[in-house]
């Protein structure tokens with residue numbers, strides 16, 4: 001991160017407190033996910049586990065611009081989004097374990113975190129499946145005259161799905177208040193972007209649908225926030241949907257089952273030099289905004305929060321098997 | 336507008352199934368401002384089966400919402416709107432095209448409540464025309480209701496009568512869960528008399544449409560009238576057939592079916608789906624599980640021939656369940 005990259009839009013928010021907040025949020029995701037990786041090895045967390053490590057700047061930058069009444073729709077790589085949205089880490093961790101105290105009562109697991117209280121609407125494991133939902137949520141707000149934004153996170157892989165195109169078209173046609181956030185980490189599982197897309201400049205696809213769009217360095221949390229803030233402001237002003245392509249990278253495998261045969265170690269190492277956490281802290285240190293005691297303090301707080309979450313999950317209960325058929329229907333229905 | 340305003344007209348009148356559906360839509364739009372209709376050509380065009388004709392002029396483009404040809408997204412948008420406080424009615428032109436939206440219906444509408452640990456409900460109604468008989472060939476004629484009935488989290492209903500066409504929609508809208516409502520395309524022009532006060536109907540229970548003592552004919556939707564015709568023909572031969580209209584495929588009111596079969600000791604299921612893997616197979620299995628010892632004969636099925644529906648009328652009609660085939664199936668059971 002250089003002064004130049006920050007210069008154009010970010011000035012108003014470059015206070016020490018605000019930047020420390022962003023740093024703290026990224027560290028929370030990073031450490032939480034590292035701990036999840038360990039818990040997966042210990043078989044405490046099962047099923048698929050998709051880590052977000054390397055991409056934290058996207059969630060941190062965008063979430064900073066959302067209001068409590070806004071809604072968030074995310075994918076299966078959504079732990080960071082859930083936590084930054086305000087879902088208690090305890091409830092997220094318990095969900096990872098599958099415990100009844102989890103934010104989805106253990107029914108969803110890592111890919112299906114839900115929390116209506118913070119307006120976090122999943123947790124969708126169908127690639128691009130969340131986009132139409134976000135369009136509909138925004139439609140409801142629009143029809144009810146509620147000045148809210150629906151933020152929809154998805155990967156570059158989703159761009160190849162028909163639903164991506166249908167959703168952008170519909171959102172633009174009806175001028176719906178959706179912020180589409182494409183987390184372009186260059187890979188859909190093992191398929192590199194240029195092997196899946198004839199046009200790899202993804203924000204251009206949105207432009208075709210008359211959706212205001214831009215690409216930002218997704219490893220630069222300040223750049224992400226600045227762009228997201230402009231876009232959420234525009235949405236709130238009635239400008240219709242906006243599309244933010246965040247160019248980022250995941251440092252870990254796609255999921256815990258992925259031997260990563262499709263990319264060089266050197267490529268990963270190269271991207272790690274852009275680590276969003278290291279980058280922000282180095283820059284803050286350079287400009288005198290990060291004091292020596294800050295990071296250790298953030299790390300300590302985060303560790304305590306995570307350990308409390310693990311303890312909460314460990315102490316959680318397994319839902320009784322007698323409740324298996326609960327919550328299939330809102331009313332009790334005997335099929 | 337109050338309920339009283341809605342039920343002003345005379346005691347009963349002649350009306351078509353299509354008109355009954357339109358009245359139901361209108362009623363719902365008037366009663367609840369969260370209700371809106373969305374789909375391809377539901378607005379300016381008037382609905383491809385003319386069900387929503389006139390509503391666009393009355394309610395405007397916001398509530399009678401024409402969509403692009405984007406089944407997956409407008410269906411998903413209906414789900415999203417339901418999640419966010421609306422009561423959308425989403426029309427899909429035919430069940431054949433609903434396959435493009437199957438992901439949203441099965442992976443989102445049906446699962447969100449369970450995956451969220453009961454935090455959300457999805458109060459959306461999907462209206463889907465189904466069935467054959469208009470020589471529209473294979474891509475416009477199939478009956479895939481059974482596929483939807485396979486999915487926990489969905490409710491699947493099929494109004495066959497004018498009362499149900501008029502009343503099921505409101506009941507479905509009152510349901511906090513996603514309801515898929517199948518309208519058989521051959522019923523739209525059906526005419527009959529309907530009580531002016533006709534209103535919401537139960538969508539949980541099957542009903543006996545014709546009482547009988549010798550055999551139970553079980554059906555739903557577009558096959559009801561063929562089955563009633565078969566029952567009438569059988570009566571001429573002194574066979575007394577009871578006709579059960581399932582109305583709801585999920586949840587399935589097995590109680591009503593089993594009670595009838597326990598009395599008549601014989602069952603024939605009539606279903607416009609293909610026999611293999613059909614909804615009729617499910618009903619048959621329920622009867623085996625629940626009434627095997629009261630049966631005097633194996634359960635029989637009259638289904639659509641195992642072909643994509645052909646275009647020529649004679650082949651189309653030959654593929655579909657017909658009264659003659661129902662009569663023959665019953666006679667075979669009776670050992671006649």
Ligand SMILES: Cc1ncc(C[n+]2csc(CCOP(=O)(O)OP(=O)(O)O)c2C)c(N)n1
Pocket residue numbers: 077125126127128154155156157158159183185187188189254
């Ligand atoms: C409709 C659908 N097809 C395939 C998959 C299997 N799948 C899971 S994740 C994934 C890659 C998606 O990549 P991307 O959208 O770029 O997101 P990322 O995992 O990189 O965050 C695939 C193919 C799926 N979940 N849904």
